[in-house]
Amino acid sequence: MHLLDPLFRWPALDDIFSDRIRVQRMLDFEAGLARAEAHAGVIPSEAAVVIGKKCRAGLIDFSSLAQSAGSSGNLAIPLIKQLTALVSQDSSDAARYIHWGATSQDAIDTGLVLQLREALALIGTELGRLSHFTAELVSKYRSTPLVARTWMQHALPTTFGFKAAGWLDSLNRHRVRLLTIRRQILVLQFGGAVGTLAALDGRGLDVAQALAKELQLPLPEIPWHSHRDRIVEVAAAQGILTGTLAKIARDISLHAQTELAELSEPAAIGRGSSSTMPHKRNPVTSAVILSAATRIPALVSTMFSAMVQEDERGLGGWHAEWETLPEIVQLSGGALHHLTEIFPDLEIDSHKMRDNLDLTKGLIFTEAVSMALAEKIGLPQAHQLLSAASNQARSANAHLRDVLAQDPRVTKHLNAADLDRLFDPQQYLGVANLFIDRVLFQHQASIPKDPGESE
C-alpha cells in the first residue's frame, strides 16, 4: 500500500490489481491452459495436474521476477522460468509442457481480462449502490425548492430532487454501459506467437475452446494481440463514468461553499480538518473525485494512443497499457467508492436552499413573468421589459415584484394575484415531476434481476 492509496483508491480494487493477484491471474491462465491441453489430448493429464499445483503466486519469488522482467521486457518470460523450476522439482516430465504453444502476451492479456472481470463486477455493485442512494435523494427531495444555476448564476427555481434526478439519469446509463462493456471485453486471449496457434499443429482451436471453457471466458473470433479496441473501450467507459461522478462532486462542492451552505459532505466521517484552521471542514471526497477527473481523461487518451501497435505484436504501445489501464480502473473505482460512501450521509439544508432562492429579490422569476406577458405583448417585448425592470430592481435594491407592480404595462395584464403566483417557486417547476417519474421508472427497470449486477 502506498501512502496515498486510502485517499484516492478503493482497497477492494487495489487488491485485484496488486502484483500478487496480477501474477496469480497469469498463473491461472497457465494452469487452465495445461488442463485444456490435457483435455484436448495435447499434453499428458498428469502434467496438467502437477503444473496446476504449482500455479500459486505464493510460490513465486517476486523480487527476482521484477529484476528479470526488467531485462526480458515482460513478466511472463521470467514467470514461466520460475514456474518451470517449481514444476521440475516434482516432475521433470510435467515441466516440459508448461506454457505449451502459448506466447507471453496470451498469459498477460488473459490475466488482465480475469482481473477486469473481478474489478468490473465490483464496480457494477458499487454503481448499483450509488444509484440506489441517488434514487432515494430524488424521492425524498422531489419537492424541495432550490435555485437552479446556469453559468454559475441564479437562473430559475427547481427542486433538489429534480437536480438529483439528472444525476440518476446518467448513472442509469452507466449501468447499461457497464453491462455492454463486460459482455464485450471479457474474452480469452490465446493465439501463440503470432496468433495462428502454429505450435499446436492443427489442434489450436480445440485447445482454445477448452481453455475458454476452463476460464469461463468466451472465445473471440481470432486472437487480438495487436487489436486493442476491446481493452480501450473499458478505459473509455471508466472515463465517462468518472466524468459523471465529477459532475456530481463539482455540484456538491459548489453547494457546499460557505455562502451557499446548501449541502455538505458528512462530518461524521471525520474527513476534512485543517492543519492550521480549527473551524475548517473541507469537502475531501469532492476533492478526491475532482482530482480523479483531472487525471483520468489523460490516462484514457494514453490508451487510445497506445492502439497504434505494429504488425502482429507491437513495440511500446502494449507496454504503455500495463500500468495505465489498472490506474484508470483504480482511480475511477476509487472515485465511485468514495462518492458512494458519503452519499447516504450528505447533509442537506432545505432551509438554506429556500433562503437562497430569495437572494435576488425576485429576479429568478423574470422568465415566468416574461412568458406570462409574452402572450399579451409578444416574447421579445416582454423580454426587453423584464430586462429593464431587472436593472431597475438591482439599482434600487428593490424586489422585482414591487417594481413590476408599479409598471402600468405590467399591471394592465397581471393583477396582484397573478404576480403572487408568478413569484411562487412551487408554481414554476414545469413538468419536473413528470421527468422525475420517468427517471425513477428507468432506474427501477435498470436494476438487474440477479444480485451483484453480475452479467
Next chain:
Amino acid sequence: MHLLDPLFRWPALDDIFSDRIRVQRMLDFEAGLARAEAHAGVIPSEAAVVIGKKCRAGLIDFSSLAQSAGSSGNLAIPLIKQLTALVSQDSSDAARYIHWGATSQDAIDTGLVLQLREALALIGTELGRLSHFTAELVSKYRSTPLVARTWMQHALPTTFGFKAAGWLDSLNRHRVRLLTIRRQILVLQFGGAVGTLAALDGRGLDVAQALAKELQLPLPEIPWHSHRDRIVEVAAAQGILTGTLAKIARDISLHAQTELAELSEPAAIGRGSSSTMPHKRNPVTSAVILSAATRIPALVSTMFSAMVQEDERGLGGWHAEWETLPEIVQLSGGALHHLTEIFPDLEIDSHKMRDNLDLTKGLIFTEAVSMALAEKIGLPQAHQLLSAASNQARSANAHLRDVLAQDPRVTKHLNAADLDRLFDPQQYLGVANLFIDRVLFQHQASIPKDPGESE
C-alpha cells in the same frame, strides 16, 4: 474550405459540420418546435407556418451572427434575434412565438444531434465499404505467405490474409459499436432554461413528445443539459475507430518501407511526390491517418474533461465541446474515408513477401523445430538448444536448417524430411484458416439488412 481540408478531411462530412449546416440544424429545431407547439395547442398554427418559412440558413447574416455570438456567448441568442426580425417582416404576431419556452442549449444541442445523425450515417456506410474491401483482401490472400513480425522483428510465418483478418475483426466490432452509439446518442434535447420546461406550464411534456416526433428523435427520460455522457461516448467511439485505422496505416507504412517493399499505397492516385526528389512515392494516406491518430486521443480527452459541468448548465465545459466534437468526427471520418479510398488499390507484392520470409535463413522456424523437439526432450531444453543454434547460424551466416542437420541431438529425433517440413512456411500456419473463417462469418453476419447501415 481551408487549405488543409482536402488532405485531412472528407468533403461530405465537412459539409455537415459547416457553419451553414450548423445554423440550418438549429433552425430546424426552431421550426420543429413551432410546429410541435402548434400541434400541442400552445401557439397558433399560423405562427408555426410563418416561423417555419423563415427557418432557412440562407436568410441569415452570418457575419453579424458571428460578431454577436462573441458577446452573447453562444450562437442561439443572436440567431433567434435575426429569426425574430425575419419573421416580424411577415407577421409580428408570429414573431412572438419564436423559441417559445426553449433555451439556447436546446437549439444548440439538438442541432448538434441532427448533425451527428447525418455524420454517423455516412461513417457507417464508409465503414461498411472498408470492411468489404478488407474482407476481399482476406479471401484473396488467405494463403499468401508473409513473415509475421513481433516487436518489429521477424517472428514466424503467417499469411497476408490472416493479417488482414485481424484488421477485419476490429472493423466488425466497430460496426456493432457504431450501431449502439447511434441508438444511444440520437435523442432530443429540450428542457427550457433549467430542464423543467417551466415556461410551458404543465404542457412541457406534450410539446416535447410532439417535437421528438417532428425531428424523429427519441425523447430522453429527462433533459441532459449538463450531463454529457451520450455526447462523449460518440467521441470515444470515434477515438477507438481511429486507433484501429491507424494500426492498419502503421502496418501499411511498415510494409511499404524500401527494404520490405511488400505493400504500397496506390500510385495511380497521384499522391506522394516530393518537391526535390523525383523518385519518391510517399505513403501520404498513411501519414494522414497516423496524424489523425496523434491528434484524436487528445481531442477525446478534452471531451472527457469537459464533462465536469456546473449545476444546471455549466461554465466553459459546454463551450469546450463546440469545436472539439466536430473536429473529432471530421478527422476520424477523414481518416476512414482516405483509407477506404486507397484500400481496393493497395499494391501487394506477394513475391517480395515470400522473399522476405527467407531473410533470416530459417531463424523464423525456431519455434517450429523447438516444439517438435520439445515432445522428445522437453520445452525448456529445446528452447535452449534452438537459441544456441540460432546464434551459431547467425555468426556463421549459415542457414539454421544446415546447422541443425549437423547436430546429433537434433538428428536423433528429426530426419531430413522432418526438417524440410518444419522449414516450410505453409506447414506452420496452425489454425490460421479456421480463424479466418470465423472472422469472415462474423463479417457476413454484421452486414445490416437495410442499405447504408442506417439504424
Next chain:
Amino acid sequence: MHLLDPLFRWPALDDIFSDRIRVQRMLDFEAGLARAEAHAGVIPSEAAVVIGKKCRAGLIDFSSLAQSAGSSGNLAIPLIKQLTALVSQDSSDAARYIHWGATSQDAIDTGLVLQLREALALIGTELGRLSHFTAELVSKYRSTPLVARTWMQHALPTTFGFKAAGWLDSLNRHRVRLLTIRRQILVLQFGGAVGTLAALDGRGLDVAQALAKELQLPLPEIPWHSHRDRIVEVAAAQGILTGTLAKIARDISLHAQTELAELSEPAAIGRGSSSTMPHKRNPVTSAVILSAATRIPALVSTMFSAMVQEDERGLGGWHAEWETLPEIVQLSGGALHHLTEIFPDLEIDSHKMRDNLDLTKGLIFTEAVSMALAEKIGLPQAHQLLSAASNQARSANAHLRDVLAQDPRVTKHLNAADLDRLFDPQQYLGVANLFIDRVLFQHQASIPKDPGESE
C-alpha cells in the same frame, strides 16, 4: 472567419494564422532563399528579382492549392508548382531556380517560424497590458478586505490586492518565459531533402547564413526537420500561460456567483445575456477562458506525442502539428486577449467583500485566536479548543467571539481588547503588504525597456 471565431479567438492572431498569411510566409521563405542564393552567387541575381516579384499570396489560386495539397501531402509542393508557372510567365530562366536546393519542410517550417514571430510579439504586448491592469488592481485594492478561501471554504482574511498580487506574480513569470521562448524558437529551418544541403554542393552553409540574414532569423547549429523540441516548447509555454489565465477566470467566476457577488465581468461590454431569462448577466469571458483551458492541455499533449518522428523526416507526426500548434496559439492568445479586454472594467464590490467576511460569525479567525492561545497553552491544545468552540458557535448560531468570551480557558489569557484585535481582519494580514511590494517591484523590473516587449 468561422462563426465561433469572435467568441474564442482574437482577430489580430486569426489574421496571422489565416491561410493567406500561411502561404505568404512560405513565399517569403522562397523569395528570401532566391535573394540569399543570388547573394552567394549560386543563382543569377536577375532570377532572384523575378522570383521575388511573384512571391505574393494574392497571385495564388488557393482552391487549386488545397486540392493539390490533398494528393501531394503538403502545401509546399503545389505552391512551388504555381510559383513556377507564375515566374515562367516573366522568365523561364528565373523559373529554373525556384526553391533551389530546398525541401518542402524548409519552406513550411520557416514559414511557421515567421508566423510565430509575429504572433508571439502580439502576445507579449497583450501580456504586458494584462500585467499592467493587474498591477493597478494590486495597488488599488491592497487594503480591501476579502475572505480567503481554501478548498472552496472560508479560511482567513486576506485583501483583494493580495489575491491579485498572486495573479500578477504568475504573469511576471510568463513574461520572462515568453522572452526565453522567443529567443529559442525563432530560428531558420533550412536543410534540403535530408538536412545536409547536399543539392547546394559545398555552398550550403553560405546560402544558409545569407538566408538567415535575409529573414532576420538566427541560424541553428543544424537543421531540425525531425527534432521538434523548439516548436513544442512554444506549445508548452502557451499551455502554461493558459493555465494561469484560467486560474484567474475561475477565481472571477467564483467571486461572481450570485451569493458572493464580490466581482463581476463588466456589463458595459454587452456580453452575457440569456435567450430566455431577462435578468441574466453571464460571465462570458470566464466561460471562454475556462473553455480554452479545457482544450489546450490536450492540444499540447498532441504536440508532445507528435515528437516521435521517424528518421530524417517522419510520417504523420509532422502533419499532426500543422493545425494543432496554430490552434494552441490562437486559443491561448484569444483567452489572453479577452481577459485583457475585461480586466480594466471588472466591477468590484468592496462592500460585499467586507460583508462576506462576516458570514461565518467569526469562524475565519480561529487560526488567529488559536495562535494567540498557542503561546500560552500549546498549539495542539489551542487547535482543539478552537475546534470545539467553532462547533459550539455553529450549533448555537452564535458569534465565535461571544462563545470564546464565555470560556474561562480563553479569558484567562485574552481580554476583551485582545479578542477585538484578534477578530479584526485588518489585524490578521501578516506580511501581505511586504509580499505585495515584492511582486510589484518584480513587475516593474520585468517591463522591457523598448516598446512591445519585442526583445
Next chain:
Amino acid sequence: MHLLDPLFRWPALDDIFSDRIRVQRMLDFEAGLARAEAHAGVIPSEAAVVIGKKCRAGLIDFSSLAQSAGSSGNLAIPLIKQLTALVSQDSSDAARYIHWGATSQDAIDTGLVLQLREALALIGTELGRLSHFTAELVSKYRSTPLVARTWMQHALPTTFGFKAAGWLDSLNRHRVRLLTIRRQILVLQFGGAVGTLAALDGRGLDVAQALAKELQLPLPEIPWHSHRDRIVEVAAAQGILTGTLAKIARDISLHAQTELAELSEPAAIGRGSSSTMPHKRNPVTSAVILSAATRIPALVSTMFSAMVQEDERGLGGWHAEWETLPEIVQLSGGALHHLTEIFPDLEIDSHKMRDNLDLTKGLIFTEAVSMALAEKIGLPQAHQLLSAASNQARSANAHLRDVLAQDPRVTKHLNAADLDRLFDPQQYLGVANLFIDRVLFQHQASIPKDPGESE
C-alpha cells in the same frame, strides 16, 4: 518496489520518490522551519532542537499515516500529529511549536521541491552521460554512409554521424533547458493558511528568509499555493525530453528491423528474449522508451489541466499533481537512464548500412542528377526527366545510372565520369561535416564547468 519498476523506472529516482523520502522531505521542512523560527526568535531554540531530532521518517508509522491521510485529505495533517506525539515524548513544551504558522501545503510543496532538486540533479548527470556517448557516435561515424529516409522511404545518402548529430543537437538544448528549469522551480513554498503568513504576525518574512537559507532554496516573491506554473514547467520539460528520447528510440527500432539490420540494441545486456521463439532478440529498451513517450504527453496534460485551482488553495487540482508529477519524472528519468545504459554498446553494422544504400539501384541519387541537369535545362524539367527515368528503372529493374547513360538528353550534359561522381554517396553529403562541427562545438560549450551539471 513494484514488479514493473525495474523495466520502466530507474532505481536511483525511485528512491527519491518513495513514500519514505517523500515523508522525510516534509519532515526536513518541519525541522528547517523550527530552526528558522528559533533563529528569528519566534520559538525557543530548545524547541527547535527537540523537534529536529524527531524529524526522521524512520520514526513514523506509515500505515497509520496512510489511513489518516485518507480522511484528512492530505499527508501533512496526520504527519504533524504523529510528529507532535513523538516530540511530546521528550518535551511537551517543544511540541507546542511544531509546524508553527505554516500550512499543510507549505510542507507538502516544499518537500516536493526538495525531491525535485535531487531528481533533477540526477537527470542532469545522466543527460550529460547520454550526450557524451552521443557525441562519441557522432565523431566515430561522421563519415559512415547511411541512407537517409523521409516518410519511411529511402531519400538521399547521409552519414550515421550526421544522424547522431541531429540527436545530439536536441540533447544539447535539453541540458540548457534543464538548467533554466532548475533555477526557476527550486524555490521555497511558505505562506501559512492563505499565503499571508498571518499566524506569524509581522515576522513572517524574517522566518521565510531564514527558512529559505536553512533549506538552501531561494525565496520567491510571494507564496504560490494556487499558482502552479513553476511546477508545470518541470513536467513540460520532462515531456519534451521524453519526446527526444523516443525519437531516438524510434530511429533505433526502425534501423533494427530484420530487413534493415543496421543497428541493434546490445545483446550482452541480456534483454529481449522471447517466451516461445528462441531466435528472438527484441529491442526492449526501445519498447520501454516508446512506452514512456506514449504515456508522458497525457500525464503532462494532466498537470496543465490541474492548474485551474480555486482561490487561495484549490479543490482537486492540487491533489491531481501528487502522483502525476512524480510519475512524469520517474518515467522520463527511467527512459533516459535505460537509453543511456545501452548507448555505448549499440551494435552498429556499417556494412549493412552501405549495402542498404544500394537497394534502390541508384534511385536515391535522383536529386543529385536532377540538380546537375537543372543548371542546364531548368529545375522543373530536370525533375520531370528524373521522375520518368526512375519509373523506367523501376519497371525494368535496372540501375538508374544505366537508364540515364542511355538517354541523350542526359549524356548531352553529363559524361560517364560525371555520372560516377553523381552516384557516389560520399560526394553527395553537402555540408554535413560543417553542421556536425557546429553541433560538436555546441556540445563542448554546453558542458558545465562543475561536476554533476549542478548549477
